[in-house]
Amino acid sequence: MLGALVLVAALALNIGDLEGLRRMVAEAPFAVAISVAVHGPQILLTALAWRALLPPEHRPPVAAMVRLRWYRESANALLPAGALVGQAAAARLLSRRGVPGRMAGATATVDMTLEAVSQLFFTLAGVALLLGAGDSEGLLGFAAIGFGIALGGAGAMVLVQRRLPLALLERGLARLARRWPAVQPGAIRGFQDAILALHADWPRLAAATLWHTVAWLLGTLEIAGVLWLLGHPVTLAEALVIESLAQALRNAGVLLPGALAVQEGAIIGAAALVGVPPGLAVGVALTRRARELLMSLPGLLAWQRAEVAGMRRQPDGTSAGQGD
Numbered sequence: 001m002l003g004a005l006v007l008v009a010a011l012a013l014n015i016g017d018l019e020g021l022r023r024m025v026a027e028a029p030f031a032v033a034i035s036v037a038v039h040g041p042q043i044l045l046t047a048l049a050w051r052a053l054l055p056p057e058h059r060p061p062v063a064a065m066v067r068l069r070w071y072r073e074s075a076n077a078l079l080p081a082g083a084l085v086g087q088a089a090a091a092r093l094l095s096r097r098g099v100p101g102r103m104a105g106a107t108a109t110v111d112m113t114l115e116a117v118s119q120l121f122f123t124l125a126g127v128a129l130l131l132g133a134g135d136s137e138g139l140l141g142f143a144a145i146g147f148g149i150a151l152g153g154a155g156a157m158v159l160v161q162r163r164l165p166l167a168l169l170e171r172g173l174a175r176l177a178r179r180w181p182a183v184q185p186g187a188i189r190g191f192q193d194a195i196l197a198l199h200a201d202w203p204r205l206a207a208a209t210l211w212h213t214v215a216w217l218l219g220t221l222e223i224a225g226v227l228w229l230l231g232h233p234v235t236l237a238e239a240l241v242i243e244s245l246a247q248a249l250r251n252a253g254v255l256l257p258g259a260l261a262v263q264e265g266a267i268i269g270a271a272a273l274v275g276v277p278p279g280l281a282v283g284v285a286l287t288r289r290a291r292e293l294l295m296s297l298p299g300l301l302a303w304q305r306a307e308v309a310g311m312r313r314q315p316d317g318t319s320a321g322q323g324d
Helices: 002-013 018-052 062-078 082-095 101-132 137-162 166-179 187-199 202-229 236-253 262-272 278-312
Strands: none
Touching: 018 062, 018 101, 018 202, 018 278, 062 082, 062 278, 082 101, 082 278, 101 187, 101 202, 101 236, 187 202, 202 236, 202 278, 236 262, 262 278
C-alpha cells in the first residue's frame, strides 16, 4: 500500500510532464532490463567480497556464495530491517556448508562493515565531484548530509564491533539460555575474538573492500544507462554523483522494507544536484524498485526453500528427525 501511494504521489507531482511520463512507461521494460543486467554482476562482486574474508580451506564455491548474497539482498529489499535479517540468515546457511558458526557470523558481520566503509569512499568521490562542479551552497549541504550518514554508519559499525559490551550481552544471553538451553552465553566472546582477528588481517580486508568498491561503481552504469534510455543522457561523473549520494541517503531508511519511499526521495534529490528533471528521476527510482521486486521475490522463495531443506537434514546427512 505504501509503495502504491509513493507511485501515485510521484505521478501526481509530475503530471505536467505527460510526454515524459508516457516515455517512461513505454521504456520501462528496457530500463528494468538494464538495471537487472548491471545488478547481476554487482551481486557476484559482493559475493566475492564476502568469500575473500573466509580462509581458503573454508571457502564454498562461488555459485554458493552468490546464492547466499542473493538471499541477503532479497531480505534487504522486501523485509523490515532486512539487512540485519538477511545477514543473520545468510551466515546461518553458510555454517551449514561446513564453515564454523563463529567464523560464518564474524565474516558476515565484517563484510557488512566493509560494504559500509567502501560506500563511504564512494560517497566521498561523489561529494568531491560535486565540489569540483562548483554547485550552490544549498546543494552541497544536501550532499554533506549524505556523506555524514555514510560516515556515521561506517564509524558506528566499526566502533561497536571493537568494543562490544560483553558483560551486558552475556547476562542477556544467560537469561535466554534458561528458556533455550542451546544458547551459549560465552559464545559472544569467541564471536568478538573472530571479528578482531579479521580486523587484523589486512590482505583479506583490502581484497573485500576492493570488490565492494567496484560493485558500487557499477551502479553508476545503471543510472547512466536508464537516463540515456529515457532521453536525458548524463556523464559518468554525474551518474556517480547521483548513485553515491542516493545510496548514502538511502541508509536513513534502513529499518523500512527496501527503504521504501526513502530510496525514491534520495534518488530524486540526488538527481536534482546534476540537473535531472524530477519526472525522469522518478523513472529511475521506479526502475530500481521494479528491479528489486523482480529479483527479490524469487530470492525470498529460494531462501525459504534453503531453510526448509536445512531443517530436514543434519550436517551429517541424516534427516531432521533422527538422533538430535
